[in-house]
Amino acid sequence: MLARIWALMIKEFLAILRDKKSRFVLIGPPLIQLLVFGYAATFDLSHIPYAVYNEDSGFAARELLGEFQGSRAFQQVATVTRQGQIAPLINTGKALLVVHIGPHFTEDLLRHQPAPVQVIIDGRNSNTATLAMNYANSILLRFDQRWAAQHHWGRPPAELQVRSWFNPNLLSRWFIVPGIVALLMLVVTLLVTGLSVAREREQGTFDQLLVTPLTPGEILAGKALPGILIGGLEGAFIVLVAVFWFQVPFLGSILALGLGMLLFLLAAVGIGLMISSLAVTQQQGLLGAFLFLVPAIILSGFATPIANMPELVQDLTYANPMRYFLVIVRGVFLQGDGVSNLWNQYWPLAIIALFSMAAASWLFRHRI
Known part of the structure; x- marks a missing residue:
């Protein structure tokens, strides 16, 4: 039995090391996460x-x-x-x-x-x-x-x-729970879309999909919409739990939160489809999603203030959609913000969503 297990381990290692993308996943993410954790994740309040x-x-x-x-x-x-x-x-x-x-x-x-x-x-x-x-x-x-x-x-x-x-009793729950809306929406959306195309390739059904009358744009839309719907339902459910179970005050506009959720989901779906277009297997798609998730969460201000990070790392956060959506969701919950108060968060999120969807479309056509 031990010999069979050992042989299986050797086979799995050889399969990973022979694949260029898998080798990158093994080496690149640990280095990136080490740098992110080392410089960005700090609870010291120095500024x-x-x-x-x-x-x-x-x-x-x-x-x-x-x-x-x-x-x-x-x-x-x-x-x-x-x-x-x-x-x-x-x-x-x-x-x-x-x-x-x-x-x-x-x-x-x-x-x-x-x-x-x-x-x-x-x-x-x-x-x-x-x-x-x-x-x-x-x-x-x-x-x-x-x-x-x-x-x-x-x-x-x-x-x-x-x-x-905005938080008279300094309850950490009021700060953390609205942030979980953004966190879980990003996780669910990336997992749903990040594995969609890779799953088709791994199961051998991707070529069958290409010979159907559907155009590449229609295929891409069909892959994107489930992620948007699932992420939206997930976000709405967490908002309801936050308000009625955790008793977090919801002082702002539902329209402001809905618009922010839509733009955030478009950005997340675009990133997920980019990962899925590049991945050959579901394993690569899963690892690629988590490669993006960990830095995105750390560089969003979810747990540590962005102002405490080095200036170079602060500049990187401007490309992170979760940074803007956290401001939106916490502003709507705790500050009573409306649409007019959050335009400076909407337009960067819209640009990221447009860029990610365009890049996903180009990668999808290029991989075809």
């Missing part, structure tokens, strides 16, 4: 863009803000002069948090009275928001201790008031 809303001209406020400016993790991106400027900074993601110092901060400290400091944090990504809040807490605690020592206070003087927008 915290923040804005300052300082209503106090006293020296205590300047000292406190100097603590933020002296921190390597914090980068000031804006100075707020009125309350209405805060919302656009948080909504667009330009600032992760806003430090708000009231007009009587220094006066209250000199009178030995509590001096509140407000930190407004973007709570859409609860993990990032929690880390940023902890960093801000450490800076305020350091300031408190130094002020208390210098002015002979018996207790820390400042009080921290935190408001987390």
Whole structure:
């Protein structure tokens, strides 16, 4: 028995090593995934863009803000002069948090009275928001201790008031579950379309399909539509589960989410058909799908912030359709976004979908 198993193992290894594409699948994906995991997958929060809303001209406020400016993790991106400027900074993601110092901060400290400091944090990504809040807490605690020592206070003087927008309780479920909509839609769509043409070739029915009256374009459409329908049903089911089972708020427009899902599915189907057109066997199609899936998930901002990645890796994310759809689905769920708020995500997704479908069509005709 062991001899038969050993012989089968030798045969499988020889079959893989003799195939050029299979050899590439064995060598290329591990190297690519190693680079992606090594540089992109990090939970360290090294870049915290923040804005300052300082209503106090006293020296205590300047000292406190100097603590933020002296921190390597914090980068000031804006100075707020009125309350209405805060919302656009948080909504667009330009600032992760806003430090708000009231007009009587220094006066209250000199009178030995509590001096509140407000930190407004973007709570859409609860993990990032929690880390940023902890960093801000450490800076305020350091300031408190130094002020208390210098002015002979018996207790820390400042009080921290935190408001987390879009996710008041910082529930990670509210951040993760909408992202799963994009993740599973991509997985299901790639698997359905990535194996379709390869399955025909492996089973020997591809030549029979070519002699039918169907044109190559019709064959390609027939291969694409099942993936779009299955992916759409999968996405709709997960949205319903997210709303009614996980109690994730759905504040935005159904039309905005539907349009984003359609463009995302077109992009995913195009990529899946490209993989399937290049694959000879179902195994190659499966490996090709996972070769795309792993970097696409990591480079999408699903778990780690894109801003924390190296600049070169951040540039690569612009070609990833999942990056844009994650913004759409989380914006619709948590921010209440409509179609007009998401045009800057729709048009890159539409370009990727158009390019991927055109490339899939060319590869399909070329392989024929």
